[in-house]
Amino acid sequence: MRRSLPLLLTALALALVGCEKKSAPAPAPAPATQAGGATAAPPGPPPEGSILIGEVGSLTGSEATFGISARNGIDLALQEANAAGGVRGQKLVVRVYDSQGRPEEGAQAATRLIAQDKVVALLGEAASSVSMAMADKAQAAKVPMITPTSTSPEVTKKGDYIFRVCFIDPFQGLVMAKFARENLKLDKVAVLTDNKSAFSVGLADVFNQKFKEFGGTIVGNESYSKGDTDFRAQLTSIKNMKPEAVFVPGYYTDVGIIARQAREVGLRVPLLGGDGWDSDKLYELGGSALEGSYFSNHYSPDNPDPVVQNFLKKYKAAYGSVPDSVAVLAYDAGRLLVDAMKRAPDTSGPALRDAIAATKDFPGVAGTINLDANRDAVKQAVVMKVEGGKAVFVTTVKP
Template sequence: MHRSLSLLLTSLALVMTGCEKKSPPAPATPVTGGSAGAQATPPAASGALVVGVLGSLTGGEATYGISARNGIELAIQEANTAGGVKGRKLETRVYDSQGKPEEAAQAATRLITQDKVALILGDTGSSASLAVAEKAQAAGVPMITPSGTNPAVTQKGDSIFRVCFIDPFQGSVMAKFAREHLKFDTIAVLRDNKSAYSIGLADTFVGRFSELGGKIVADESYAKGDTDFRAQLTAIKKAKPQAIYIPGYYSDVGIIARQVRELGVTVPLLGGDGWGSDKLFELGGSAVEGSYFSNHYSPDNPDARTQKFIADYKAAYGSVPDAIAALGYDAARVAVEAMKRAQDTSGAALREAIASTKDFPGVTGTLSLDANRNPVKPAVILKVGDGKTEFVTTVAP
């Protein structure tokens, strides 16, 4: 993590948060402000190759940014230990977007205009990733989001990539699982109407579940930051669904789950990869038990490369990596391998090399990037138990 001058904007990643255990040191690099309208200049041909890292290191979605950053740093360290790229070491600039699109956009501008990064890894959320994508595409700087699943992210242009599956696939996976595996006929939806991520999953889930013969008996909404969901949940209770689909982030889902149970509703809750955090158990407690969500990987996967990653991550940070950490690791490794294959480190050369990624052996599954710069890869369904998740099944594209 790079320390900053005292007058720098608060969106820099200044400190580790309390949920971290260990983090390897990195050299401090002063950063100064830049002009939002400036264009990128090519990275220097010698010295360290600088990689920008963006994520929500503070705020309600901090666990995502911290996990992604840790996974990225682990991959970068491995690359440097193996000799770097083209004889040059890799160096990161890590900024805190706070999960806010405006902060993410400002940080992306600094990475591009001041830090002269070769590429950007981030952001972690869809709304923030959309803001970063606009800046990166305009400057011709490749961007790989580890976990921004909204389809519109990569639609920003040919410099924008991702290593996570997109919302239509994820929403479709859970709809199919609910209808065919759990045999549900009626489901209610509770979505965050301020989140591109939540809206994307909800829309796809509703469409696919209906196509499969199911019925959506209620479709309620809330806004990020809300703490009282009882009015919406009361309406859902009256509709008597067999399950409730809540495609939000763990920070909301834990609270919602408790209020669901307080109202006497005992049906399972369903969700997406936004649930994937240990904080879900802290916030939701027993209220989330017996629920299901789609995710990118499972620590129970016996695959040798996955288990090696888990062991290395635990040695570095003292905890089992979540899916976002695994996605951050895969995003960085895809970037490193592309930099090695690229003719040079210009934006155009790196963009071409990333786009040609095929059959990449990631810890979240073997992936190939399609013509729209989205990965073709499997998803997993996890069941929430007592303080842990249980692997249920894998769903291939």
Template sequence: MRPFPRLMVAVLLMSSAACEKKSAPASAPSPTPAAASTGGPAAEGPILLGQVGSLTGSEATFGQSAKHGIAMAVREANAAGGVKGRPLAVRVYDSQGRPEEAAQAAMRLINQDKVVVVLGEAASSNSLAMADKAQAAGVPMITPTSTHPDVTRKGDYIFRVCFIDSFQGGVMAKFARDTLQFERVAVLQDNKSAFSVGLADTFREAFVARGGQVPATESYSKGDTDFRAQLTTFKKLKPQALFVPGYYTDVALIARQARELGLAVPLLGGDGWESDRLFELSGGALEGGYYVNHYSVDNPDPRTQDFITRYKAEWKEAPDSVAALAYDAARLAIDAIGRAPDLSGRAVRDALAATRDFPGVGGTINLDAHRDAVKEAVILKVEGETRRFVTTVKP
């Protein structure tokens, strides 16, 4: 195992007036007798949040977008006076898109940095690895975009601000069957991704339940670059569409190879497609495809449009869904810290669990008994080098 300095990049964001003072950490209560005793957050200086994200690697746009959204939420909170009379800061570690790196980053945030809340990761496989560490230590964790149901099942300290795969997969299955009136849709899934496998499972079940057929399911593994064998199998079966619940890097390459083989059916997918690089990498091969997402820049909701205006002013680009949901996750954490009677893990956890009707920019958030967000989804269509808002689907 390599030492931490070669594993991750750390960034500390603070208001310019804030200086972190050294103090003995207060002891935080453990959620269970088996939980690790790591000490609690500092009693003075900035209240520290932690983020783990893929700042490098094949899904680097996810980590960078999340970093921007979280930083913006923290700066706005500090401009409004901070929380409990103290400024906020965030420490960021790079997971490189790998579960083992994500888990080690979470441990460092908890044991060394003494963060109050851990934010991240984007990918479900990475969040699953982190959740075990956060739960054992009794430190609340909020994932912005990990949709696999098992993430929050890791324990009562794990939360999310996005909908889960069963809702997302069902939305696309309903849209493909009822609106697009497809009868036969094949599935291509990433067997190394908990997100991809979970979404594929829920899509198949919901699509078949609505009278559709799935003539074949083929698999690949993250890092593969040749999908021609799977696509050739699909071409022989003549499906009306392909459901590809992968991440944008793989999806773009799959789309290009499908077109090269003459497989000109629409591709369907989930929120893993969301990246501006999708259009650059696919070279127009995803034209006419559809995917489920948490948010759209075309949503006329004033709250959403105000966020987009402020984000553009700060980062000189439109926010994608990862940025929007990371912003919501950070604001949800900040709100809970403000409502909690103290900064212990249990107190902040209980405040998070009590969240109702939180005004997120990606939709109003209510957390259910499983700490999953109950909120709306949107369907987007790929047109040229942009995505067009098609419809909103409520839970």
């Protein structure tokens, strides 16, 4: 007993330490300065004579390409603004936190940027679920927030300090339903939805409704949850429904795998989707299984418009790649915020909110931006086809 007593006490002590570690609060998200661009603010107070902007993006995790693209687009917009003199002689700097693609991390990052870093505005996120978590914090603190790519209508319903520069899911769902009926002449379509994604569920709901209104038939709905890797059961069920196409409004991380497994189970009809497909990683994951599929998007690099081509040239020179729609919309969001700052009498929350809300006919790379009464952007969409391992422009659809 004497020999075992010290061992028992040691074991109890280790157990208590283990309990303390489990109950301790999670550490605050670290600034992503290691991944920051030329305008990234290091930890601590911003440099004297500068204006601090907050950014939240999924720099790690399953949707990391979205966060990296957004960071690049915003950085390029702020670099250009600073080269032109900044805002009233003050340089613009951005502090970036990683959401990891998770709503709880996004909310925590937004809270830290607002309460501790005292940013004048927030930019982000790409995913609607994360943006909604951030929007709760921004609205409560009366700090304006602009999301580049969150298309769920619920995002801007969070309050009058929340804005977006992209179209919303009802329009995107309408675009793909109309394209499926009128361009592809499809009669029967099945739908495969990520039931844990506000983006996916919202887009699926609108597509279902509009496709039926246009005279088509939805032969069935199947679902999966973010993080799943085996979709064969759902795809086999869909195959038995004999659809002419499958609408898959998910993110590229899932869609690429779904495409491969669809072909494995003998489902060889085209897949249809939304802007969540837009990533070079999509073609790495899906390969030839994606050939002949279609998705809606915000812009096409094939557009000969000088505004688009000039941006492509600048982005390639800075980052060595062709920008995806997230990079383009993040660039537009950054430029729109700078424009509002120049028009606002000061950088207080109410003043910036009013200036952003008054935005009309703003010349974005992804189309002219007009903000409506719901603080949503009214603008065109494009439809892309996967052909030869890349996305090829098919058509433009206006509101």
